[in-house]
Amino acid sequence: MLEISNLTHVYGGGPGAHHALGGIDLKVAQGELVCIVGPSGCGKSTLLRSIAGLLRPTGGTVTLGGKPVERTPDDLAVVFQDYSRSLFPWMSVGDNVALPLRRKGMDRPRRREAATEALEQVGLAGAAGKYPWQLSGGMQQRVSIARALAYRPALMLMDEPFGSVDAQTREDLEDLTLRVRSHHDMTILLITHDIDESVYVGDRVVVLSKAPATVAGDLRVDLPGPRDQITTRENPAFVHLRAEVGRLVRGMRNDPAVSS
Amino acid sequence: MTGRSLLDNRLLCGAIGIAGLFCVAELAGRTGLIDPIVFPLASTVVGRAVELAADGDFLADVVSTLGAWAAGLLLTVLIAVPVGFLLGTLPRVESALRPVLEFLRPIPSVALIPLALLLFSDRFDMKVAVIVYAAWWPVLINTMYGLRDVDPLAKETLRSFGFGPLAVLWRVSLPSTAPFIATGVRLAAAIALILAISAELLGGGSSGIGTFILESGSSTDALEYTVAATIWAGAIGVISNSLFTLAERRLFHWHLARTEGTR
Ligand SMILES: Nc1ncnc2c1ncn2[C@@H]1O[C@H](COP(=O)(O)OP(=O)(O)OP(=O)(O)O)[C@@H](O)[C@H]1O
Ligand SMILES: [Mg+2]
Numbered sequence: 272m273l274e275i276s277n278l279t280h281v282y283g284g285g286p287g288a289h290h291a292l293g294g295i296d297l298k299v300a301q302g303e304l305v306c307i308v309g310p311s312g313c314g315k316s317t318l319l320r321s322i323a324g325l326l327r328p329t330g331g332t333v334t335l336g337g338k339p340v341e342r343t344p345d346d347l348a349v350v351f352q353d354y355s356r357s358l359f360p361w362m363s364v365g366d367n368v369a370l371p372l373r374r375k376g377m378d379r380p381r382r383r384e385a386a387t388e389a390l391e392q393v394g395l396a397g398a399a400g401k402y403p404w405q406l407s408g409g410m411q412q413r414v415s416i417a418r419a420l421a422y423r424p425a426l427m428l429m430d431e432p433f434g435s436v437d438a439q440t441r442e443d444l445e446d447l448t449l450r451v452r453s454h455h456d457m458t459i460l461l462i463t464h465d466i467d468e469s470v471y472v473g474d475r476v477v478v479l480s481k482a483p484a485t486v487a488g489d490l491r492v493d494l495p496g497p498r499d500q501i502t503t504r505e506n507p508a509f510v511h512l513r514a515e516v517g518r519l520v521r522g523m524r525n526d527p528a529v530s531s
Numbered sequence: 532m533t534g535r536s537l538l539d540n541r542l543l544c545g546a547i548g549i550a551g552l553f554c555v556a557e558l559a560g561r562t563g564l565i566d567p568i569v570f571p572l573a574s575t576v577v578g579r580a581v582e583l584a585a586d587g588d589f590l591a592d593v594v595s596t597l598g599a600w601a602a603g604l605l606l607t608v609l610i611a612v613p614v615g616f617l618l619g620t621l622p623r624v625e626s627a628l629r630p631v632l633e634f635l636r637p638i639p640s641v642a643l644i645p646l647a648l649l650l651f652s653d654r655f656d657m658k659v660a661v662i663v664y665a666a667w668w669p670v671l672i673n674t675m676y677g678l679r680d681v682d683p684l685a686k687e688t689l690r691s692f693g694f695g696p697l698a699v700l701w702r703v704s705l706p707s708t709a710p711f712i713a714t715g716v717r718l719a720a721a722i723a724l725i726l727a728i729s730a731e732l733l734g735g736g737s738s739g740i741g742t743f744i745l746e747s748g749s750s751t752d753a754l755e756y757t758v759a760a761t762i763w764a765g766a767i768g769v770i771s772n773s774l775f776t777l778a779e780r781r782l783f784h785w786h787l788a789r790t791e792g793t794r
Pocket of ligand 2: 315
């Protein structure tokens with residue numbers, strides 16, 4: 272579905288230029304949930320913005336469904352890392368979630384219904400009438416997740432979507448993401464700095480190196496489904512994969528017995 | 532209520548200030564510090580002002596001035612906001628027009644009244660033209676400033692959901708800029724009132740607060756009416772400003788709440 276080849280991006284020019292992406296190759300199949308991990312500042316958000324067509328990369332190609340991404344592709348939703356800035360302060364939370372649904376040609380009552388349902392799913396049933404700036408950071412983050420979920424995109428890009436919520440809510444949101452994905456046949460790219468999370472939710476974990484970012488490792492997560500916060504995390508395969516990803520993130524050599 | 536909390540009340544504080552000024556002015560007249568022939572007593576002026584409020588001719592003048600004021604302000608918004616958006620979204624056009632704007636802006640608008648008198652045969656049109664010229668600056672500049680303040684991530688958010696540039700302009704840039712535009716309109720309203728009366732004073736005409744003042748003549752009696760009319764002009768300015776401030780608070784509470792919250 273998504274094909275990225277030799278993607279490079281350089282911010283600025285001259286001696287102050289910053290090479291953020293150093294030739295990334297990545298293929299994502301329809302319905303896959305790929306987690307991307309990598310050190311802070313390595314270029315994860317840059318990669319995501321190139322896929323979303325919000326940034327024109329300086330080199331390489333991104334194709335989505337066979338077509339090169341030049342503008343923002345259709346049927347896409349992004350959960351931005353800077354979630355609070357991506358919510359509109361002049362609209363209520365419910366309207367924020369409902370607004371993108373105009374693109375789907377839904378009428379007002381149906382938009383409202385979908386927004387209410389999505390807010391319920393992220394545990395914010397009562398917040399529809401509030402304004403984003405009246406909510407805590409973690410609640411705002413959940414609103415931006417609800418907005419993307421309500422849209423039911425073919426491709427969902429999530430940039431550290433669970434960073435500001437407590438551990439319990441985080442687990443609930445991870446499970447919600449897994450559920451939504453399987454119900455609606457979404458393809459999801461999820462950026463995270465949490466190694467455990469990447470293994471728990473991902474079908475694949477792609478590890479990026481330090482800037483300029485390249486793919487340092489690409490591991491398939493073969494864990495028995497459906498996943499469960501307790502049993503999956505104590506599964507020896509999970510523990511093993513977690514260590515593997517951790518090693519890759521730290522830039523250590525991959526254990527040849529596991530990588531194939 | 533303690534004395535301190537009484538002083539915290541802004542309305543009350545303002546009332547005390549006005550009463551104080553009134554007493555000082557009255558006292559200055561009564562003690563002969565200011566000759567009541569040269570400048571009327573404060574109490575006389577207030578009396579005349581109350582008289583004017585019931586005077587049909589004066590009220591017609593007020594309505595005439597307010598008519599030009601409202602028409603001028605409306606036209607100002609209709610011109611300045613689109614032009615502001617044009618200049619704010621097309622940097623090339625902005626750089627091309629910037630020198631022209633920089634040249635025109637410092638020209639005192641009152642200085643253009645004689646020119647406007649030549650250009651417009653109709654007094655009302657002349658007033659409106661002068662008002663629009665003077666009042667459009669704060670609206671234009673605030674619109675452009677507000678556009679620059681629109682969060683790029685808010686625009687990208689809508690773009691990422693597949694909305695086109697016009698939809699982004701309408702659904703993000705406009706609402707995000709609206710509080711700035713409103714502030715510009717409030718400032719423009721004050722300027723428009725000044726210009727409306729100035730144009731009447733300089734250009735004559737058959738009606739308006741300025742015309743009333745002009746036609747009062749220069750007898751002692753007339754002076755009292757002139758000052759009383761001036762007080763009404765000031766009162767209208769204060770009322771319009773308060774109404775605009777109130778409307779801003781109502782409509783853009785999200786803007787205030789957010790900027791106060793981050794401070
Ligand atoms: N607009 C920009 N102009 C110049 N440099 C930029 C710009 N945006 C990002 N960078 C630089 O590019 C690098 C990668 O940024 P990016 O936001 O993609 O990192 P990231 O992997 O998402 O980091 P984090 O995990 O902290 O979110 C950083 O070093 C950053 O300083
Ligand atoms: Mg980032």
